Amino acid sequence: MKTIYLDNNxxxxxxxxxxxxxxxxxGELYGNPSSxxxxxxxxxxxxxxxxxxxxDLLGARPExxxxxSCGSESDNAAFWSAxxxxxxxxxxxxxxxxxxxxxxxxxxxxxxxxxVTYLPVDDKCRLDMDAYAHALSxxxxxxxxxxxxxxxxxxxxxxxxxxxAADKGVLFHTDAVQAVGKAPLHLGQSAIGMLxxxxxxxxxxxxxxxxxVRKGVRFRPLLRGGHQENGRRAGTENVPYIIGLGxxxxxxxxxxxxxxxxxxxLRDRLESGLLAAIPDCRVNGDTENRLPNTSNIAFKxxxxxxxxxxxxxxxxxxxxxxxxxxxxxEPSHVLRAMGVPFTYAHGxxxxxxxxxxxxxxxxxxxxxxxxxxxxLRKISPFKG
Ligand SMILES: *Cc1c(COP(=O)(O)O)cnc(C)c1O
Numbered sequence: 001m002k003t004i005y006l007d008n009n010x011x012x013x014x015x016x017x018x019x020x021x022x023x024x025x026x027g028e029l030y031g032n033p034s035s036x037x038x039x040x041x042x043x044x045x046x047x048x049x050x051x052x053x054x055x056d057l058l059g060a061r062p063e064x065x066x067x068x069s070c071g072s073e074s075d076n077a078a079f080w081s082a083x084x085x086x087x088x089x090x091x092x093x094x095x096x097x098x099x100x101x102x103x104x105x106x107x108x109x110x111x112x113x114x115x116v117t118y119l120p121v122d123d124k125c126r127l128d129m130d131a132y133a134h135a136l137s138x139x140x141x142x143x144x145x146x147x148x149x150x151x152x153x154x155x156x157x158x159x160x161x162x163x164x165a166a167d168k169g170v171l172f173h174t175d176a177v178q179a180v181g182k183a184p185l186h187l188g189q190s191a192i193g194m195l196x197x198x199x200x201x202x203x204x205x206x207x208x209x210x211x212x213v214r215k216g217v218r219f220r221p222l223l224r225g226g227h228q229e230n231g232r233r234a235g236t237e238n239v240p241y242i243i244g245l246g247x248x249x250x251x252x253x254x255x256x257x258x259x260x261x262x263x264x265x266l267r268d269r270l271e272s273g274l275l276a277a278i279p280d281c282r283v284n285g286d287t288e289n290r291l292p293n294t295s296n297i298a299f300k301x302x303x304x305x306x307x308x309x310x311x312x313x314x315x316x317x318x319x320x321x322x323x324x325x326x327x328x329x330e331p332s333h334v335l336r337a338m339g340v341p342f343t344y345a346h347g348x349x350x351x352x353x354x355x356x357x358x359x360x361x362x363x364x365x366x367x368x369x370x371x372x373x374x375x376l377r378k379i380s381p382f383k384g
Contacts, residue, residue, distance in 0.1 A: 004361045007317040008201075009150050009178060009294060009352035014244070015203040021247035022205075025240040033237055034228065043239055050246025054210055057249040058195070059186035066211045066229045067242050071177040071198030072101040074211035075144075077222040077233070078173040078194045079105050081213075082142035083114070084220040086171070089141035095119045095127060096337040097149055101196075102175050103333070106144070114141075124286040125154035125338050132161060140170045147179035147195075151334040151350060152285030153294030155183060162191035171217065177201050181252030182259050182291050193217045199241065203354075204248035208241035255355050263353050264292035266362050270351060271295040273366040278373050284340060284348055293353040298344035302376045307349050310372045316365055319350050 005013070025043070033044035051062040058065075068074045079092075094106045096118045110116040117135045119127055127145070136143070143165045148155045162172040173194040176185065181202040187195065194217065199208035213219050213232070225234030275281060280300035299307065304320030311318055330336070331345035340348065351365070 001315045004314075004316045004364060006351045006353060006357065006361070006365065007319050008354040008357075009153075009350065010319055011200045011206060012203045012354055013356060014205050015248060015251055017251060018204055018244045018247045022240040022244040025243050029239075033239065034226070046246075047237055047239060047242050050242050050249075053246040053249040057180065057185075057253050058197075058212060059188045060212055061188075061215060063230070064187075064212050064215055066213060066232050067237065067245070068209040068211055068233060069238070070207060070209040071099075071175070071196050071201070072209075073222070074196035074198070074209045075099075075101040075175055076105055077211050078144065078196060079109060079142060080222045081218075081220045082171050082173065082194070083109060085218040086141045089139050090114055091137060091140040092116045093119065093132070093135050093140055093143045093145075095121065095145055097121055097125060097151075097334045098144070098146055099150055099175060099177070101177075102144055102146070119145075121154075121337050123338050123340070125149055125152050125284070125334065126286055126289075127156060127161075129157075129161075133164060136164060136168050136170060138168050138170070140165075140168070142171050142173060144173040144175065147174050147176040147185075148183065148291050149285070149334060150178045151332060152296040152338075153178075153291035153352075154286040155179070155289045155291065158192065159190050162193070166191040178291060181248075181256065182293060184256060187212060187214070199245045199248060202248050202252050204245040205241055208238060208245045210245070258355055260292050263355060263357065266357055266359060267293055267295050267351075267353050269359075270353075270362045270365060271297065273362075274369055277366070277370040281347075281373075282344065284335065284338065284344075294350065295352075296348060296350045298340060299347035299349065299373050300343050301380050302347035302373055303380075304347050304349055306376050307347065307372060310376070311349075311369070314364075314368050314372075316368070319352075320348060 031040035031043040033047050051065050054065050055062045092114050106116050147158050158174045165172040171193045174192055175196045177198045180197045193214050195212040197210045200206040219232055221232050223234045282298050284296040284298050308320050335345040
């Protein structure tokens with residue numbers, strides 16, 4: 001059975017070009033980029049090139065790029081640095097719909113005595129800009145707002161929000177893990193102070209990330225030790241993965257247009273097809289302002305986990321909006337923040353596409369999902 005992978009917001013396939021670029025650095029090119037000899041120097045040169053490619057993708061400068069072990073580390077490092085360099089400021093602003101890599105960090109600092117504002121969202125997962133303006137104050141150490149939501153795909157006006165923060169002298173960080181490669185970024189012209197990204201969401205391997213720190217923003221490292229990454233992140237560089245991320249960044253820039261046209265069309269075809277074929281379902285999120293690859297659909301009176309299990313038997317990989325893994329069967333924090341009614345929230349399924357998604361895969365999915373929902377509704381304990 002063929003796998004139809006529609007779960008690209010969870011992780012993506014490593015691009016063949018990325019794997020090929022990495023292989024020499026898992027083989028003969030094993031030098032340490034910090035070494036004085038040319039065997040290491042050759043590797044250092046390749047790391048520099050990868051840094052340049054990531055900077056190009058972001059519209060940033062290479063010296064603003066810090067390689068980390070993952071998106072979560074980048075998020076943790078951003079909070080750490082912002083709070084350590086501004087000990088007099090005791091407030092943090094974020095949203096209710098961040099990834100756990102931000103939410104759990106914010107909650108940690110809240111327990112350490114910080115006052116944290118979690119901005120609410122409306123039924124389309126949009127932020128209230130007035131509430132944000134109201135929350136911003138000069139004693140805010142950090143604003144951290146995601147570029148795009150991983151569950152429903154809603155895109156936030158982070159450039160505008162960063163400018164509003166800058167007007168008050170407040171540092172702005174964005175978790176751009178889901179946006180990089182899907183939406184263009186020009187950090188050179190923005191007021192964004194720090195940005196996190198993760199390799200495995202853009203066709204590089206799991207276990208490599210980046211923290212962008214704008215030139216002039218004070219920085220305090222989370223990991224201390226050797227002087228790697230200009231003294232901003234200790235630990236001998238994960239060279240093969242850095243090279244892979246550099247290649248992934250180059251490819252992402254080259255595929256950006258495909259993502260915004262072909263991938264978006266496939267997503268729309270899947271979404272409108274499902275909405276037309278299945279009664280009592282609707283889209284979660286802001287269809288006007290959304291990642292081109294993401295569709296989160298709520299099927300009324302069905303259990304999301306049951307849908308996923310039946311899709312799995314057909315080889316279709318998707319994910320649900322409820323966190324039954326925690327044993328609670330609570331809908332996700334994002335759907336709850338949006339106020340999605342119980343009968344819809346429980347039957348929410350996220351389909352997320354990539355540059356490797358084909359029309360045949362979308363059509364196969366379109367053919368099978370309606371009967372899956374019909375079958376489950378027949379045996380559903382809910383009554384509509
Ligand atoms: C996946 C993801 C992360 C975490 O990245 P890792 O590299 O898996 O640690 C953080 N934020 C968002 C929005 C994500 O989608």
